[in-house]
Amino acid sequence: MQLDPQIEAQIKTLAKMKGSGAFAKYIDYIVFPRYRNIAPDAKIEFSFPLTVLVGQNGSGKSAVLQALSGAPHGVSVGVWWFETAVDPIYEPEVSEPKSSPVRSASLPADRKSAFWYCYKENDLEKYALKTRIKRANDPDYWEPSRPIAGYGMPRMTRDEPIKMESIYINFKLNVSAFDKCFYFHSKSTLVAFAKSKIWQNGPKPSKQPRVQDYLRHKSKRLKVALEKGKILMHFGKNQLNERAKELNIKELSEVNKIIGKNYTAGKVIRHRFFEGWGLTVAFSTKDRAYTDAFAGSGEGAVVRLVTEIEQAKPGSLILLDEPETSLHPGAQERMLAYILEKVKTDKHQVVISTHSPTLVQHLPKEAIKVFSLNPEGNSDVVADCPPEEAFHYIGHRYDANITIIVEDRLAKEVVETAIQSNGEAFAKNFNVIFGPGGISAIKKEMVVYSRQKKGPLVLFDGDQLPTSNPPHIDTNKIARGDMTDQNLKNLVDKQAGKIDFAFDSNMAPEQKIKIYTDYLDYYRDNVHYLPFSTPDEAIWDDDLCILLSTGVDPVNGAKKAADINKLIDPKEKFRRISSLTGNVDSIHQLFIAKFKNTKHSSFVQLVDLVKKLA
Numbered sequence: 001m002q003l004d005p006q007i008e009a010q011i012k013t014l015a016k017m018k019g020s021g022a023f024a025k026y027i028d029y030i031v032f033p034r035y036r037n038i039a040p041d042a043k044i045e046f047s048f049p050l051t052v053l054v055g056q057n058g059s060g061k062s063a064v065l066q067a068l069s070g071a072p073h074g075v076s077v078g079v080w081w082f083e084t085a086v087d088p089i090y091e092p093e094v095s096e097p098k099s100s101p102v103r104s105a106s107l108p109a110d111r112k113s114a115f116w117y118c119y120k121e122n123d124l125e126k127y128a129l130k131t132r133i134k135r136a137n138d139p140d141y142w143e144p145s146r147p148i149a150g151y152g153m154p155r156m157t158r159d160e161p162i163k164m165e166s167i168y169i170n171f172k173l174n175v176s177a178f179d180k181c182f183y184f185h186s187k188s189t190l191v192a193f194a195k196s197k198i199w200q201n202g203p204k205p206s207k208q209p210r211v212q213d214y215l216r217h218k219s220k221r222l223k224v225a226l227e228k229g230k231i232l233m234h235f236g237k238n239q240l241n242e243r244a245k246e247l248n249i250k251e252l253s254e255v256n257k258i259i260g261k262n263y264t265a266g267k268v269i270r271h272r273f274f275e276g277w278g279l280t281v282a283f284s285t286k287d288r289a290y291t292d293a294f295a296g297s298g299e300g301a302v303v304r305l306v307t308e309i310e311q312a313k314p315g316s317l318i319l320l321d322e323p324e325t326s327l328h329p330g331a332q333e334r335m336l337a338y339i340l341e342k343v344k345t346d347k348h349q350v351v352i353s354t355h356s357p358t359l360v361q362h363l364p365k366e367a368i369k370v371f372s373l374n375p376e377g378n379s380d381v382v383a384d385c386p387p388e389e390a391f392h393y394i395g396h397r398y399d400a401n402i403t404i405i406v407e408d409r410l411a412k413e414v415v416e417t418a419i420q421s422n423g424e425a426f427a428k429n430f431n432v433i434f435g436p437g438g439i440s441a442i443k444k445e446m447v448v449y450s451r452q453k454k455g456p457l458v459l460f461d462g463d464q465l466p467t468s469n470p471p472h473i474d475t476n477k478i479a480r481g482d483m484t485d486q487n488l489k490n491l492v493d494k495q496a497g498k499i500d501f502a503f504d505s506n507m508a509p510e511q512k513i514k515i516y517t518d519y520l521d522y523y524r525d526n527v528h529y530l531p532f533s534t535p536d537e538a539i540w541d542d543d544l545c546i547l548l549s550t551g552v553d554p555v556n557g558a559k560k561a562a563d564i565n566k567l568i569d570p571k572e573k574f575r576r577i578s579s580l581t582g583n584v585d586s587i588h589q590l591f592i593a594k595f596k597n598t599k600h601s602s603f604v605q606l607v608d609l610v611k612k613l614a
Helices: 005-019 061-069 177-184 187-195 197-201 211-228 249-259 297-311 329-346 387-393 409-420 438-452 475-480 485-496 509-526 535-539 542-552 557-565 570-581 584-597 601-613
Strands: 027-034 042-045 050-055 114-121 124-132 142-145 166-170 265-271 278-284 289-291 317-321 349-354 368-373 379-382 402-406 430-434 457-460 527-529
Touching: 005 329, 027 061, 042 379, 050 061, 050 329, 061 166, 061 317, 061 349, 166 297, 177 211, 177 278, 187 197, 187 211, 197 211, 211 265, 211 278, 249 265, 249 297, 249 329, 265 297, 278 297, 297 317, 297 329, 329 349, 368 387, 402 409, 409 430, 409 535, 409 584, 409 601, 438 457, 438 509, 485 509, 509 527, 535 570, 535 584, 542 557, 542 570, 542 584, 557 570, 570 584, 584 601
Parallel strands: 050 349, 050 368, 166 317, 317 349, 402 430, 402 457, 457 527
Antiparallel strands: 027 042, 027 114, 114 124, 124 142, 265 278, 278 289, 368 379
């Protein structure tokens, strides 16, 4: 998986900024004692300034975004989460009848829907609790509350909510005014239009007006509002639009960068020229002008994202619900780079709900929180998931079929153990094989792989590590004739030893140069080395040898083990211990298990290596 270097650099910078306390306004973590379908007392830590929430549909990601949107001072979750006759909010029963006006007041405090969170102010930790009160005149009222010990709050002193702007954008519902009318118009709208003088006295392309006719007529006033910058009125009383806002140079530049277009101008207008209030985005290129009725829905979503973020106050809490909607992977990647840059410059805290592997794969595990439905139907929150594990939860296969060739069977078993220690989801993507012909056969097979420019990764034992890295070939030297096919052959010999390329006797030097260059390039990009000389040496353990020997022969086992431990050759050690205790493969497994379970430094290095190979 090749990551964008710009994004990698941004992530490193943001990690340093977070560690140094650069974010003055920041929610450190949030706890849900009782909230919707989130498992009781679930905790989400925001260890990285941009957090992604990953999980299947209905797992509670949007519910968490809505809670965060209502977390700061002066805002309420009730804006997003409220009950109706068909969707009641169930709270625990109490002794009073449901019709009692005091029912909600009598509900014990520690049984109401609530969440609390921690933030810092002047380096002091603050703990703010918000609770659903359900007043008689407002059944969905939320308010800050005194601390409740049953919620596990560290301090019983009441703290006020954090003062920061929260911006919640749901991209799943990003429908333009045009699309809203075209796809969801009411029948009464067209009936009323059929009775209007415009339709009665004008040309009739059909017996009854279609939605196309209605939109064609209403768009005339939209055009005036866009071009003249006017606010139009209905019969001089009711406002039909807000003044159109033109994208500034920065906003237009970022929109163009994300969606890969070259718009020369852009405008956004909120209006009700069609049917109900909605947004229209108008674009101009050097050749023509059009609105989002003729553009893809992704363009409108990006404009909304960029304008909202550009206008946000520094240190805002920005919550994005599936911003990847209608964007192709390349645009998603550029969108992520833009958001990370704004986090860096404006010190925003951003939380994103997403199903996009493109967004997730770039982020450190500290930024990834996975929502997983448990048998009770609630969502557990799994913290600090590596991308491959997060993909497993949403059913996306991570960079599948990574084949690694190793030297022998023992290397295969050790490498597979390191891979499996990263979890089932990670391990499913690897196929480890060993070359029956050993090192020389693998190096010869690489001639074919390099010509095809496609093949497996190679993991040699550490004792094969060359004294120098494979060189980057200077094509300018080849063009000038300063590097010949013989020079390149010498480089191959130095790197890989004598390789039989089976050249035709009539092959031109230029063709040989190409083959040697491809081989060296493949070697540089695909060959790696175990972080120890040999697997036998790495997994050998003197104490385990003594334990196994004395288990077989209580009288003489300790002396035999001591003699084995004095040997220098690890392979001979395994041959000797297996002759005492049984099959060498089963002996290897015992030593590998201890190698893993003791978290030997070489094993830890190997685990890190296979993660990098992914």
